[in-house]
Amino acid sequence: MEEKKQNNRIMEVKDITLRFGGVTAIEGVSFDILEGEVRAIIGPNGAGKSSMLNVINGFYHPQQGEVWFNGQKRGAMKPYQIAYQGIARTFQNIALFKGMSTLDNIMTGRFTHMKSGMISQVFWKGKAEKEEYENREAVEKVIDFLEIQTIRKTEVGKLPYGLQKRVELGRALAAEPKLLLLDEPMAGMNVEEKEDMSRFILDVNEEFGTTVALIEHDMGVVMDIADRVVVMDYGKNIGDGTPKEIVSNQKVVDAYLGVSHD
Amino acid sequence: MTDNTAVLKEYSTIWQVLEDNAKKYPNFPAVREKAFGIWQTWTWSDYSKNSNNLALGLIELGMKDKSPVAIVGNNRQQLYSAMFSIQMAGGIPVPIYQDAVAEEMLHVLQHSEAKIIIAENQEQVDKVIELGEKLPNVEKILFLEDKSMRSYESDDIIGIQKALELGANSSEKTLSEFEKRKKDQTSETTGVILYTSGTTGKSKGVVLSNANILTAASGAISFDKLRPGMEIVSYLPMAWVGDFIFSTCMAPLGRLCINCPESRDTLMTDLKEIGPDFFFGPPRIFEGLLTSIMIRIEDASTIKKRLFHYFMNLAKKVGGDVLEGKSVGLFNRALYALGDFIIYGPLRNSLGMSRVSVGYTAGEAIGPEIFEFFRSIGINLKQLYGQTEAGVFVTMQPDGEVRSETVGVPAPGVELKIGENGEVLYRSPSSFVEYYKNSKSTNETKDNNGWVATGDAGFIEDVTGHLKIIDRAKDVGKLSSGEMFAPKYVENKLKFYPNILEAVLFGKGKEKCVAFINIDLSSVGNWAEKENIAYGSYQELAGHPQVYDMIENHINEVNMDVSKDKMLSGCQIDRFLVLHKELDPDDGEITRTRKVRRQFVEDKYSDLVKALYDGSKSIKTETKVTYEDGREGSISATLEIRSAKLVK
Numbered sequence A: 001m002e003e004k005k006q007n008n009r010i011m012e013v014k015d016i017t018l019r020f021g022g023v024t025a026i027e028g029v030s031f032d033i034l035e036g037e038v039r040a041i042i043g044p045n046g047a048g049k050s051s052m053l054n055v056i057n058g059f060y061h062p063q064q065g066e067v068w069f070n071g072q073k074r075g076a077m078k079p080y081q082i083a084y085q086g087i088a089r090t091f092q093n094i095a096l097f098k099g100m101s102t103l104d105n106i107m108t109g110r111f112t113h114m115k116s117g118m119i120s121q122v123f124w125k126g127k128a129e130k131e132e133y134e135n136r137e138a139v140e141k142v143i144d145f146l147e148i149q150t151i152r153k154t155e156v157g158k159l160p161y162g163l164q165k166r167v168e169l170g171r172a173l174a175a176e177p178k179l180l181l182l183d184e185p186m187a188g189m190n191v192e193e194k195e196d197m198s199r200f201i202l203d204v205n206e207e208f209g210t211t212v213a214l215i216e217h218d219m220g221v222v223m224d225i226a227d228r229v230v231v232m233d234y235g236k237n238i239g240d241g242t243p244k245e246i247v248s249n250q251k252v253v254d255a256y257l258g259v260s261h262d
Numbered sequence B: 001m002t003d004n005t006a007v008l009k010e011y012s013t014i015w016q017v018l019e020d021n022a023k024k025y026p027n028f029p030a031v032r033e034k035a036f037g038i039w040q041t042w043t044w045s046d047y048s049k050n051s052n053n054l055a056l057g058l059i060e061l062g063m064k065d066k067s068p069v070a071i072v073g074n075n076r077q078q079l080y081s082a083m084f085s086i087q088m089a090g091g092i093p094v095p096i097y098q099d100a101v102a103e104e105m106l107h108v109l110q111h112s113e114a115k116i117i118i119a120e121n122q123e124q125v126d127k128v129i130e131l132g133e134k135l136p137n138v139e140k141i142l143f144l145e146d147k148s149m150r151s152y153e154s155d156d157i158i159g160i161q162k163a164l165e166l167g168a169n170s171s172e173k174t175l176s177e178f179e180k181r182k183k184d185q186t187s188e189t190t191g192v193i194l195y196t197s198g199t200t201g202k203s204k205g206v207v208l209s210n211a212n213i214l215t216a217a218s219g220a221i222s223f224d225k226l227r228p229g230m231e232i233v234s235y236l237p238m239a240w241v242g243d244f245i246f247s248t249c250m251a252p253l254g255r256l257c258i259n260c261p262e263s264r265d266t267l268m269t270d271l272k273e274i275g276p277d278f279f280f281g282p283p284r285i286f287e288g289l290l291t292s293i294m295i296r297i298e299d300a301s302t303i304k305k306r307l308f309h310y311f312m313n314l315a316k317k318v319g320g321d322v323l324e325g326k327s328v329g330l331f332n333r334a335l336y337a338l339g340d341f342i343i344y345g346p347l348r349n350s351l352g353m354s355r356v357s358v359g360y361t362a363g364e365a366i367g368p369e370i371f372e373f374f375r376s377i378g379i380n381l382k383q384l385y386g387q388t389e390a391g392v393f394v395t396m397q398p399d400g401e402v403r404s405e406t407v408g409v410p411a412p413g414v415e416l417k418i419g420e421n422g423e424v425l426y427r428s429p430s431s432f433v434e435y436y437k438n439s440k441s442t443n444e445t446k447d448n449n450g451w452v453a454t455g456d457a458g459f460i461e462d463v464t465g466h467l468k469i470i471d472r473a474k475d476v477g478k479l480s481s482g483e484m485f486a487p488k489y490v491e492n493k494l495k496f497y498p499n500i501l502e503a504v505l506f507g508k509g510k511e512k513c514v515a516f517i518n519i520d521l522s523s524v525g526n527w528a529e530k531e532n533i534a535y536g537s538y539q540e541l542a543g544h545p546q547v548y549d550m551i552e553n554h555i556n557e558v559n560m561d562v563s564k565d566k567m568l569s570g571c572q573i574d575r576f577l578v579l580h581k582e583l584d585p586d587d588g589e590i591t592r593t594r595k596v597r598r599q600f601v602e603d604k605y606s607d608l609v610k611a612l613y614d615g616s617k618s619i620k621t622e623t624k625v626t627y628e629d630g631r632e633g634s635i636s637a638t639l640e641i642r643s644a645k646l647v648k
Helices: A049-057 A079-085 A102-108 A118-123 A127-146 A161-174 A191-208 A219-225 A243-247 A250-257 B014-024 B044-060 B077-088 B102-112 B122-134 B160-168 B172-184 B210-223 B241-254 B264-274 B283-299 B302-324 B330-351 B368-376 B439-445 B487-495 B521-530 B538-542 B545-563 B598-604 B606-614
Strands: A009-020 A023-034 A038-042 A064-069 A087-089 A179-183 A211-215 A228-233 A236-241 B029-035 B038-043 B068-072 B092-096 B116-119 B140-143 B157-159 B190-195 B205-209 B231-233 B257-260 B278-280 B358-361 B381-387 B392-396 B415-418 B423-427 B452-460 B467-472 B500-506 B513-519 B573-578 B618-626 B632-640
Touching: A009 A049, A009 A211, A023 A049, A023 A064, A023 A211, A023 A228, A038 A049, A038 A191, A038 A219, A049 A087, A049 A179, A049 A211, A079 A087, A087 A161, A102 A127, A102 A161, A118 A127, A127 A161, A127 A191, A161 A179, A161 A191, A191 A211, A191 A219, A219 A243, A228 A243, A228 A250, A236 A243, A236 A250, A243 A250, B014 B044, B014 B077, B014 B210, B014 B241, B029 B044, B029 B077, B029 B241, B029 B264, B038 B044, B044 B077, B044 B160, B044 B172, B068 B077, B068 B102, B077 B092, B077 B172, B077 B241, B077 B257, B092 B102, B102 B122, B102 B190, B102 B205, B116 B122, B122 B140, B140 B160, B157 B160, B190 B210, B190 B241, B205 B210, B210 B241, B210 B392, B231 B241, B231 B264, B231 B278, B241 B257, B241 B278, B241 B381, B241 B392, B264 B330, B283 B302, B283 B330, B283 B358, B283 B368, B302 B330, B302 B368, B368 B381, B415 B452, B439 B452, B467 B487, B487 B500, B487 B513, B487 B545, B500 B598, B513 B521, B513 B545, B513 B606, B521 B538, B521 B545, B545 B573, B573 B606, B573 B632, B598 B606, B606 B618
Parallel strands: A023 A236, A038 A211, A038 A228, A087 A179, A179 A211, B029 B257, B068 B092, B068 B116, B092 B190, B116 B140, B140 B157, B231 B257, B278 B358, B358 B381, B513 B573
Antiparallel strands: A009 A023, A009 A064, A228 A236, B029 B038, B190 B205, B381 B392, B415 B423, B423 B452, B452 B467, B500 B513, B618 B632
């Protein structure tokens, strides 16, 4: 792959510590995410990866440490305020509205772009009408991009797992985020579905220039698509670098790939 | 019958029709495509403007006069428009099957020497790039969809938008060149080169002149009285002659509006939304539709199921007659009207065929039950017989004369005759000029008087004048009695029974015909389950006496049917056996496209064929088989041989 222009830091987490009661989920972790890169966070189960994503996402508030986004230190914010800043995410266990159609689900991703007032929406005049067209167009672009035209009007609950994952990605994309957080986008998928998903993630990154941070278990996938990798183990950052550097890092190999006990 | 060459007095190329429509009916819809989930319509004026711009763009990009330009992709507004652009700019469109693998594309691209390729998306562009050095001629690739193409873009690989912009701002020189090239074209100029799908050997490029395609289109429009404003859904490959004639030629000439489905998978929804007036599909499409209806009915509630079956029985009895306007008793007519309201109408609607006034099927034999099912619920499905070399149409079924066993009367302007060996020959103003760069094949197929050999054997019915196709000419022979032997004719009749997967008929040069039967495991297995017949293997089921009884009944019925045919009554099956293994491409017995390799089967099972003729009641045999992992083994079996009833 050609060398990407390494731009500014879009996100930086400094010395994050997160505790739940007596349990320390994350301990003094720091790393950064550069604009336009695909950044992977890997680690064994319980290493604190999802918690880390939830910190970035503003869902958890760390007891210690700073989160910098776009060159500004972030204070205490609600998740929706963070969404307005341009951070969108998908979930490890799909969190879609099962009873709604694919189209409507993706439309919910557009809420940050809906600004018309209630009255205008009730009468569907003026701003509301214009917005609806714009939003629908944006959603259709996402549908086209992810090649899910056939399920546009299908209830999401009826879809197979792999497609639901794709719809969830669609909802995050519809927000037109600057930073896209993906929590195990390929969990439970077969090889073909994984390949498709990898392709979409790379396309999002290349076509729209969206910065992607993803948690993933499948090392093969991470090696293929990530520009840089952070490795976590027991809530600590034990390695950071390009996929190549990571696989030759002994600490990482021991923690993640296992040490032989002989 | 109208003279289909009259069209040539008005137009000499198909793009002139487009230009004419743009002038006379600028604001009528011409072509639609779903984008962003909404049907986007181009009027005739938009269509023509786009084609002109792209034509200019192509000249700006260095396209030479009279040069072939390849088009590859799904049915897209822009690709249809490109067909006209290439013609306007003096070139020859060469559409390529979009699902062709790179190797198959290679032959067409090398043979046609296309220098410019217009491709739909990354998938197609990748194939061309993969061929790389094997295609030294290719100079430019134009692509429609930007997706994932960012890193490809160069001076030689460019987006179609850029070509359109180039065209819109083209130089004086290009403009005058464009006018000159347009003026140079006559009705004799090559309009298109269509590569046959090529079941045998490499595909051949069929050259059709402007006169060929204009007359073919005009004939078909008058034959079925198609009216301006009718809708077509264009979903079959653009490289196939049928789609070319329907969507690129008949559409402008008859001012029909073509609709490009959003994707292959959305076809059913798109059909329902558009509700086409004219529909074409190969038999497997109709088979698939029927199966999906049946499965859904099986899942429906008892009341719905009962209603469906009751009214389908009625439709079977009187539906065809109602459709053809023949006399039907008042009671049945009233009942049919009720059925139409509660069953047939909704069914047609869910198939997207509420408005179909003409539907065609062609390509291979369609099962009479399938054919009649669609007709009985009020869809005017008809058969046509044609080939690329004829500009599609050789024969078509006129309204009111539709039967499943014939393929109709000669299409407008077509003369038909039967050659000495029983082969069907035709001559028409629409029949092809030549095979591109292959005069040997041209001379083998087309004689000096313009008669084209179809390679199919058939005959013309005395009373009705309908053509009946019986078999590939090379398979047709004679029994020792001198009666005609046409294996496929009988095999097809057998295969229409769901229980019979394959049948192989022998009898060339013999006194009587004998047959191998392959049962269809899913269908016979299902039946066995219902009948409480236990079986441990395919072999055991195939040799079960009750299965034999069932097959014997089918064969007796077919014999009865065949006996009614004067010419082919000798093809009745005397003795048969049910094979102990399925014919398999891994064993070389059938091709990957499921065509029986007659000679191979006859040689491999020579002991069985011999036993069928020498009167023995059973035969013990040992057969080599290849397993899926490539290992070889053998199975032995004792097969029963039975006699069927012959009808005198």
